[in-house]
Amino acid sequence: MTGSYVRLELVRAFRNPVGMTMLTVFPLLLFLLWAKVLTVAPADHSMVSMATYGAMGGAMFVGGAIAMERAGGWLRQIAVTPLPAHGYVTAKLLCAAAGVLPSILVVLAAGALLAGVRLPAGTWVALVLLIWTGVLPFAALGVAFGYTFRGQLAGLAMMIVYFGLSVLGGLWVPVTSMPPAMRALAEYSPTYQVGSLGWRALEGHTPTGLSLAVLAGWTLVFAALALWRYRRAL
Amino acid sequence: MPDVLELEDVRKRYGPVTALDGVGLTVAEGETVALLGPNGAGKSTLLSIALGLLKPTTGRATVLGRPPAAVLRDGLVGVLLQEAGLLEDVRVRELVAAVAGMYDHPPPLAATLRAARVEDLADRLVGRLSGGQRQRVRFALALAGGPRLLVLDEPTVGLDVDGRRALWQEVTRRGATTVFATHYLAEAETYADRVVLLAGGRVIADGPVEAVKALVGGGEVRFDSGGGTPDVARLRALPGVRGVRVHNGTVALRTGDSDATLRALFATFDDVRGVRTERIDLESAFVSLTGGDSEEGTG
Numbered sequence: 001m002t003g004s005y006v007r008l009e010l011v012r013a014f015r016n017p018v019g020m021t022m023l024t025v026f027p028l029l030l031f032l033l034w035a036k037v038l039t040v041a042p043a044d045h046s047m048v049s050m051a052t053y054g055a056m057g058g059a060m061f062v063g064g065a066i067a068m069e070r071a072g073g074w075l076r077q078i079a080v081t082p083l084p085a086h087g088y089v090t091a092k093l094l095c096a097a098a099g100v101l102p103s104i105l106v107v108l109a110a111g112a113l114l115a116g117v118r119l120p121a122g123t124w125v126a127l128v129l130l131i132w133t134g135v136l137p138f139a140a141l142g143v144a145f146g147y148t149f150r151g152q153l154a155g156l157a158m159m160i161v162y163f164g165l166s167v168l169g170g171l172w173v174p175v176t177s178m179p180p181a182m183r184a185l186a187e188y189s190p191t192y193q194v195g196s197l198g199w200r201a202l203e204g205h206t207p208t209g210l211s212l213a214v215l216a217g218w219t220l221v222f223a224a225l226a227l228w229r230y231r232r233a234l
Numbered sequence: 235m236p237d238v239l240e241l242e243d244v245r246k247r248y249g250p251v252t253a254l255d256g257v258g259l260t261v262a263e264g265e266t267v268a269l270l271g272p273n274g275a276g277k278s279t280l281l282s283i284a285l286g287l288l289k290p291t292t293g294r295a296t297v298l299g300r301p302p303a304a305v306l307r308d309g310l311v312g313v314l315l316q317e318a319g320l321l322e323d324v325r326v327r328e329l330v331a332a333v334a335g336m337y338d339h340p341p342p343l344a345a346t347l348r349a350a351r352v353e354d355l356a357d358r359l360v361g362r363l364s365g366g367q368r369q370r371v372r373f374a375l376a377l378a379g380g381p382r383l384l385v386l387d388e389p390t391v392g393l394d395v396d397g398r399r400a401l402w403q404e405v406t407r408r409g410a411t412t413v414f415a416t417h418y419l420a421e422a423e424t425y426a427d428r429v430v431l432l433a434g435g436r437v438i439a440d441g442p443v444e445a446v447k448a449l450v451g452g453g454e455v456r457f458d459s460g461g462g463t464p465d466v467a468r469l470r471a472l473p474g475v476r477g478v479r480v481h482n483g484t485v486a487l488r489t490g491d492s493d494a495t496l497r498a499l500f501a502t503f504d505d506v507r508g509v510r511t512e513r514i515d516l517e518s519a520f521v522s523l524t525g526g527d528s529e530e531g532t533g
Contacts, residue, residue, distance in 0.1 A: 012323055
């Protein structure tokens with residue numbers, strides 16, 4: 001019974017022009033700005049940063065849809081169908097997972113075709129998989145926002161956290177150009193650690209134990225937050 | 235066989251406010267029951283509890299002998315809620331199909347679209363529909379799973395005359411158990427087997443339309459009060475009289491025996507003028523039973 005709802009959500013996600021633009025065109029333009037115009041970091045580094053940044057936004061903004069649908073009363077309608085409440089969230093998470101893939105692919109393609117990034121084939125595959133799985137915890141954070149704020153407010157709150165975490169994690173400007181105190185803090189942010197999965201892969205390194213531990217910790221925190229807010233909203 | 239819907243002494247309090255004050259209600263298979271009452275009478279609260287969306291403070295609600303939420307999960311209930319929203323960025327057909335797909339044995343999509351009269355809207359985006367069209371989509375969602383029990387909260391709000399008639403035709407054609415809340419008295423009178431009158435969180439009358447009317451007497455005797463203050467106590471003492479209302483210079487006597495009331499009225503008061511008798515309709519029964527104002531012009 002969740003299947004038919006997942007299908008509907010996928011149709012909506014891929015037909016939504018605003019959402020698709022935000023998920024693909026925006027990170028693409030930022031990447032080109034970073035790599036071709038400003039050159040704040042090497043092109044391959046910026047490519048990973050912007051792919052991660054765009055994908056992370058796509059994952060988080062699932063919460064915006066939840067908040068809007070809650071405010072619009074759609075969840076009241078869902079509540080009187082056989083679809084269980086967790087079926088709705090599952091559909092949203094699956095959609096978020098599918099929806100972030102285009103932003104990763106578009107930015108990586110731009111890296112290869114427009115910015116002259118050359119990598120072994122295996123590294124390209126590794127980048128897609130690492131960034132893809134790395135940003136999924138942010139979907140849980142988005143769910144927490146969606147069940148905390150109503151309507152437009154959720155989008156605003158998420159935007160603040162999204163930009164804050166992106167800057168802190170060195171997705172915009174590399175942490176190497178940050179003052180030491182900020183850099184120390186940045187290394188414990190989920191964004192820096194997600195980014196580092198891809199940055200290390202560029203040099204053929206596997207993720208460090210610290211990365212995985214920090215990411216696992218944040219994943220638990222985001223999932224707990226999501227579960228708590230979701231249960232309270234029911 | 236268990237009753238389709240059963241509420242036992244249901245109470246619901248929100249802090250100091252009592253929304254439902256000991257409601258009992260039983261709906262048998264195949265019945266069409268109208269829940270009637272002014273705004274704030276507790277109709278929506280009652281339906282929410284019957285559907286398991288709200289927990290009663292005390293008391294118990296069951297559907298087909300089981301907890302309502304479980305029966306909803308099994309797809310046996312179709313619901314049209316007043317404040318429920320729709321997804322805006324999908325086509326009507328997609329929305330109805332997705333909801334139908336949540337049920338085990340939904341009727342064919344085309345049949346549902348036809349039954350709710352949204353066939354011609356099927357390829358339109360929900361966000362572009364008018365209020366009445368959206369209401370028809372809500373009705374389609376309620377029918378989508380082929381439910382055994384249909385629960386409709388103010389189903390004809392925003393519908394034009396044709397739309398209302400079509401909706402009730404479909405409810406009648408299905409013949410399945412239906413519970414609907416309305417403040418359109420004419421709808422309750424025309425389409426329900428049974429009327430449950432709710433006021434102030436209590437059931438104040440429950441029975442066939444005719445029985446509810448009989449509760450307040452067979453008719454009403456009205457006359458002009460002629461400017462003076464009518465002696466309500468003496469009027470009330472007249473044979474057959476069950477209630478007295480004075481409004482804008484008109485005295486209305488609710489009576490179970492218009493003839494006896496009229497004879498006594500003329501014998502007791504020599505200055506009554508403009509006397510007429512009226513057969514009571516549900517509107518008047520509603521007013522006299524709830525003691526409140528009915529909403530004029532909504533039927």
